[in-house]
Amino acid sequence: MSGNDQAYIQEHIKVYLTVFGALAVLTILTVSASYLDVSTTEAIFMALTIATIKASLVAGYFMHLITEKQTIVWILILTFFFFLVLMFFPLITVTDQTGV
Amino acid sequence: MQIPYIVEERPDTGLINSKLGIWVFLASEVMLFGGLFSAYVFLRMAAPEGDFAYWGSKLSIPMATFNTLILITSSVTMVMAWASLKLKDFEKYKIYIGATLLCALIFLVVKYFEYTGKFHHGIYPSSSTFMGIYFTLTGLHGLHIIGGMIVMGYMWLPIGAKLWDTDPEHFTNLVENAGLYWHFVDLVWIFLFPILYLL
Numbered sequence: 001m002s003g004n005d006q007a008y009i010q011e012h013i014k015v016y017l018t019v020f021g022a023l024a025v026l027t028i029l030t031v032s033a034s035y036l037d038v039s040t041t042e043a044i045f046m047a048l049t050i051a052t053i054k055a056s057l058v059a060g061y062f063m064h065l066i067t068e069k070q071t072i073v074w075i076l077i078l079t080f081f082f083f084l085v086l087m088f089f090p091l092i093t094v095t096d097q098t099g100v
Numbered sequence: 101m102q103i104p105y106i107v108e109e110r111p112d113t114g115l116i117n118s119k120l121g122i123w124v125f126l127a128s129e130v131m132l133f134g135g136l137f138s139a140y141v142f143l144r145m146a147a148p149e150g151d152f153a154y155w156g157s158k159l160s161i162p163m164a165t166f167n168t169l170i171l172i173t174s175s176v177t178m179v180m181a182w183a184s185l186k187l188k189d190f191e192k193y194k195i196y197i198g199a200t201l202l203c204a205l206i207f208l209v210v211k212y213f214e215y216t217g218k219f220h221h222g223i224y225p226s227s228s229t230f231m232g233i234y235f236t237l238t239g240l241h242g243l244h245i246i247g248g249m250i251v252m253g254y255m256w257l258p259i260g261a262k263l264w265d266t267d268p269e270h271f272t273n274l275v276e277n278a279g280l281y282w283h284f285v286d287l288v289w290i291f292l293f294p295i296l297y298l299l
Contacts, residue, residue, distance in 0.1 A: 005186070009186045009187055010187075013183055016183070027165065027168050027172065028165075051290050051294050059283070063279075063284075069115050072115070087137065093146070094145070
């Protein structure tokens with residue numbers, strides 16, 4: 001391994017530790033936010049926003065998605081689309097109840 | 101038989117085959133957990149007002165917060181294990197992968213106390229719709245932790261780790277792929293934690 005690669009990994013390690021700090025802070029933040037006196041909708045919005053930020057940090061930095069090849073990014077975009085379809089399936093039941 | 105393109109990148113995809121493989125597997129895992137997350141939304145929408153919040157309040161937030169921090173720590177130690185191999189520091193790798201295994205074990209022990217605590221209070225998956233989906237989601241997640249521990253244990257013990265002596269690049273790639281899986285398990289927990297414990 002060349003000296004440049006060594007420096008590159010060392011730089012990565014600094015990023016990993018920063019991300020670790022951010023994840024820990026966000027965990028404490030989401031727990032604290034759950035004690036706030038807000039409506040259920042607001043609570044869901046806050047919790048899912050923080051979870052999405054945390055998940056993006058893990059996927060982007062620990063799983064190296066930020067610098068990953070296009071092939072993988074496209075597989076994940078396709079997966080995300082189908083994941084959304086799954087998530088919105090339950091809504092069909094709403095129209096089911098109100099429509100008939 | 102030698103599997104092609106596990107050390108050198110395949111020219112058309114620009115990836116090693118095993119990495120592409122693990123990502124396709126993770127995509128299928130997204131759909132597996134996605135189906136259950138969708139079931140959670142469906143059940144929550146159909147449940148009487150406040151029912152999920154009532155049953156959810158029976159879970160221990162401190163235990164789950166601790167476990168969340170443990171899993172985040174294990175993700176860092178896992179990525180550090182890989183980085184150590186990149187720096188050709190095998191001794192550090194052993195420490196970091198060992199730490200990851202320890203975190204996984206701590207997670208399971210806490211989960212064990214959580215489960216048995218519920219059972220002692222007469223709470224089972226059949227107690228309510230919430231408990232049904234809670235045990236299903238966390239149980240499946242727990243199985244993923246055990247699966248990851250088996251793979252990491254293999255890479256930690258001499259039986260798997262000896263590959264480092266003969267083909268270090270191949271071994272580094274194996275650790276990277278195991279890491280991708282492990283980070284995914286962490287990622288699933290990041291969503292399970294708020295929807296089951298906090299909302």
